[in-house]
Amino acid sequence: MRSARTMKRRRALALAATIGIGGAVLAPTPAWAQDDAASQETVGYATPPPVDPGQRPNDDGQPDKTYEKKVECVQRNLEYSEDLQNAPWGQQYLRIDEVHALMRSTTGHVGIDPKTGKPIKVAVIDTGVRQHPYFKHEVLGEGDYVRKGGNGLEDCDGHGTEVAGIIAADTPDHIGFIGVAPDAQIMSIRQSSQNYAPKQNSGGGSTPGTGPSQDSRTQDSEGAGTLSTLAKAVVRAADKGAQVINISINNCRPANGPITPDEQQLQAAIDYAVRVKDAVVVSAAGNVSDATSCKQNDQALAEKPTTIVTPPWFSDNVLSVAAIDETGGVADFSMNGPWVSVAAPGTGIISLDPAEGSDRLANLMVDGGETQEIRGTSFAAPYVAGLAALVRAKYPDLNAYEVMHRIKFTAQHPAASNGRDNFVGYGVIDPMAALTATVPSEEGMPSAQAEELPSDMPPASNRDWTPTIVALTGAGGALAALVITLFVVHTIRRNQKDTEKPARA
Numbered sequence: 001m002r003s004a005r006t007m008k009r010r011r012a013l014a015l016a017a018t019i020g021i022g023g024a025v026l027a028p029t030p031a032w033a034q035d036d037a038a039s040q041e042t043v044g045y046a047t048p049p050p051v052d053p054g055q056r057p058n059d060d061g062q063p064d065k066t067y068e069k070k071v072e073c074v075q076r077n078l079e080y081s082e083d084l085q086n087a088p089w090g091q092q093y094l095r096i097d098e099v100h101a102l103m104r105s106t107t108g109h110v111g112i113d114p115k116t117g118k119p120i121k122v123a124v125i126d127t128g129v130r131q132h133p134y135f136k137h138e139v140l141g142e143g144d145y146v147r148k149g150g151n152g153l154e155d156c157d158g159h160g161t162e163v164a165g166i167i168a169a170d171t172p173d174h175i176g177f178i179g180v181a182p183d184a185q186i187m188s189i190r191q192s193s194q195n196y197a198p199k200q201n202s203g204g205g206s207t208p209g210t211g212p213s214q215d216s217r218t219q220d221s222e223g224a225g226t227l228s229t230l231a232k233a234v235v236r237a238a239d240k241g242a243q244v245i246n247i248s249i250n251n252c253r254p255a256n257g258p259i260t261p262d263e264q265q266l267q268a269a270i271d272y273a274v275r276v277k278d279a280v281v282v283s284a285a286g287n288v289s290d291a292t293s294c295k296q297n298d299q300a301l302a303e304k305p306t307t308i309v310t311p312p313w314f315s316d317n318v319l320s321v322a323a324i325d326e327t328g329g330v331a332d333f334s335m336n337g338p339w340v341s342v343a344a345p346g347t348g349i350i351s352l353d354p355a356e357g358s359d360r361l362a363n364l365m366v367d368g369g370e371t372q373e374i375r376g377t378s379f380a381a382p383y384v385a386g387l388a389a390l391v392r393a394k395y396p397d398l399n400a401y402e403v404m405h406r407i408k409f410t411a412q413h414p415a416a417s418n419g420r421d422n423f424v425g426y427g428v429i430d431p432m433a434a435l436t437a438t439v440p441s442e443e444g445m446p447s448a449q450a451e452e453l454p455s456d457m458p459p460a461s462n463r464d465w466t467p468t469i470v471a472l473t474g475a476g477g478a479l480a481a482l483v484i485t486l487f488v489v490h491t492i493r494r495n496q497k498d499t500e501k502p503a504r505a
Contacts, residue, residue, distance in 0.1 A: 045255045046303045046338045048267060048313055055261075056268035059232045059239070063145050067224040071195040074158035076355035084361040087176030089326055090345025094383065096180060099431045103390060111168070111183030111389050113243070115396050119185035120389040122167050123242035123279075124382075125233045126160030126249055128152050129188035132352045133359045136170035137185040142240050144190045145229040152188040156195045158354035160188065162362065162374065163248045165352030166382035167389070177350045177361060180386025180431070181393070187242055191233040192225025192249050227251055227262035227310065231269040234281070238273035243392055245273060246385035247283045247311055248378035252294040252335075255308045267314050274317040280392070280400045282385040283311040284377035285322045286335035297336040302422045305337050315339035319388070319404050322424050323347065323380040330423040334377055341404075342411045343424035346380035348373060387431050394435050402442065410434040 091097075103110045111120050119137055128146075130153060131139050144150030155161045164186045169179035230249070237245045253260075259267070273279045286309040288296045297305040312320035312335075320339050323331040323346025330336075331346050351374065353362040364371050384407065391403050398406065411427035413419035420426045440447050 045258070045308060046305055048259055048263075051267055051271040052264060053268055053271065055264040056272050057228065057231050057235060057265045059235045061143055061145075061232075061236065063148055063224065064226055064229050066148070066199040067146055067193070067196040068199045069156065069195060070197045071156075073154075073156035073195065074355050076353060076358045076360070083175070084177065084350055084363055085175050086350075087178075088345075088350040088363075089348050090383065091177065093328075093345055094180075094429065094431050096178065096431065099180075099390070099435065100178075100182075102432065102435060103394065107394055109183050109393065111181035111393050113393060113396060119183055120181065120244065120392050121187055121240075121242050122164075122181070122184050122244040122246060122385055122389050123187040123189060123237035123240070124160055124164045124167070125189045125191050125230065125237060125245065125247050126163055127157035127193050128155035128190035129160045129164040129186055130155045130354060130356060132161060132165065132169075132354075134165070134169045134171050134352055135186060136168070136182055139164070140185065140187045140240075142187050142189050143233065143236050145233060146190050146193045146196050146224040150190060152190040154190065155354050157193050158365070159248070159378065160190070161354035162349070162351040163246060163378060163382045164188070165361075166349070166379060167246065167386040169352055171361075175361070180383055181389035183393075184244075184386070184389045187237065187240060189233045189237055191230055192223065194223040196224040197222045198224075225249065227260075227266050230311075231262070231265040234266070234269040234273050238269075238277035238279050242273075242277075242279050244280045244282065244385050244388045246382055247281065248381045250284060250286055250309055250311055252286060252292065252307055252309050254293060254295075255305050263310055263313075266310055270311060270314050270317045274400050278400045280319065280385075280388045280403050281311070281317060282319045282321060282381050282388060284381040285309065285312050285320045285337065285340050287333045287376050287378075288335055294335065297422065302336075303338055307335070307337075309335055309337060309339070312337065312339040315341060319384055319407065320425070321377060321381040321384045323375070323377045324424065324428055328428070331375070331377075333375070334380075334423075336422045338422055340422060340425035341408055342384060342426055343428045344380040344383035346377050347375040349375060349379045351379070384429055387429055387434060390431070391434055398442070405441065406437075406439050407434050409439050410437045 100110050107114065112118070113120050121140075123142070128144070129139050139153060141151030141153040144152045144154075147154070165179060167179055168181055168184045168186050169177065170182035171178050230247070234245065234247070270281055274281055286294055288294055293307065294309070295307045297307055299306050311318050318339075319341045322340045322343040323334040324343050325331045325347045330343065334346065348363075350361055350363045353360045363374060365374050387407060388403055391398065391406055395403070395406070407429060408426040410430050410433035411425075412430055413427045414421050414424055
């Protein structure tokens with residue numbers, strides 16, 4: 001067993017300058033729909049209006065404007081020469097090794113579609129994913145909305161590769177870290193980058209941006225990626241056959257108005273992916289940032305959020321993922337909201353080193369010139385995306401909505417009304433339960449109904465004295481009869497003696 005000092009040292013070994021605290025920063029709200037947009041005023045825009053399928057964008061596969069690189073791509077820090085070999089706490093917390101053993105014993109694989117015999121395809125819409133040697137299958141480059149003519153296999157920021165590693169890294173046996181679904185195949189679509197910026201005079205107006213939320217680089221900064229291109233990327237992923245779509249990028253805005261045109265496009269794109277193309281969409285819940293529009297939803301009325309985050313806002317069609325820390329409680333940076341579906345580990349992250357040419361792992365990043373641990377709801381979401389891939393592999397007949405329901409139904413529900421709250425949703429995911437539990441709706445069984453039980457003591461169990469009274473009465477009557485009988489017999493015998501006595505002379 002490694003000493004505490006060795007373990008501590010290994011946690012500081014691999015250093016990659018990644019895009020950062022990863023998380024989510026977008027806009028809009030949850031699950032239980034309203035009849036019309038006007039009704040949102042009564043709930044503080046907690047629920048988006050119904051989907052308008054006509055708003056689904058046509059995917060041209062092109063950036064919305066011309067972007068150019070402003071910051072050099074991430075590079076490996078050669079000061080760190082040793083490899084990370086320990087498993088991150090989140091992987092142990094979710095019992096991923098046991099889950100893999102279960103999958104291999106029951107299906108013979110960890111992420112293969114039994115209907116086709118091919119890997120489950122998981123689209124990562126992010127900053128790109130590079131071809132790291134620890135991916136079992138070739139990363140499929142399916143699009144680039146940052147650089148015209150790109151294929152999505154450049155990850156200048158470093159964020160997307162780390163996200164993808166949590167989903168599908170297949171590491172050697174001597175390395176503790178491993179992806180949730182190592183047999184799955186990653187599809188990469190680069191949609192955003194904070195290392196790129198619009199080229200001067202490239203045209204285009206100001207539109208809501210997207211990006212992994214963090215302290216110094218957010219969607220509010222001048223980078224590549226908008227809600228409009230995110231909507232196109234979702235349509236592309238669905239059309240390319242993604243069975244699971246992970247979106248660890250998003251946009252925040254104040255909850256002071258109805259849905260915007262760009263949000264309508266994203267809502268329609270997600271609805272198309274889930275309802276029409278049967279893809280499970282997973283999104284990071286978002287990271288709090290006082291420097292941006294991502295203000296925490298800590299208002300008195302939970303159903304009236306002050307900040308809206310998309311894609312999580314569209315929770316009828318999205319599994320929105322909050323982050324927990326090593327204590328098992330919700331992380332202090334995780335955005336709250338009525339759209340949160342479930343939670344997963346989001347701190348102390350270990351994943352693939354995104355630096356070009358590296359064959360190692362990373363557990364640190366550089367942000368603002370300082371090193372810090374990799375954390376954020378960005379990295380909680382891929383734990384859920386990986387689990388969705390495993391569920392699809394073990395239960396191939398379930399549709400996207402049923403997969404989402406199974407993950408929420410088997411989560412570790414918080415002690416709150418209806419088993420959910422605005423912090424962790426239906427609770428921290430339980431991969432083992434998600435892959436083994438019996439879900440009533442799948443078996444045609446009625447769901448359990450809540451039953452109100454009395455809070456006072458049960459009624460007193462008073463004794464029925466009737467049998468005792470009857471018995472005593474009978475015994476008393478018999479005794480009286482016996483006494484009378486004895487008296488009569490005694491009297492008769494006495495009289496007989498008196499008559500038989502001879503008279504005196």
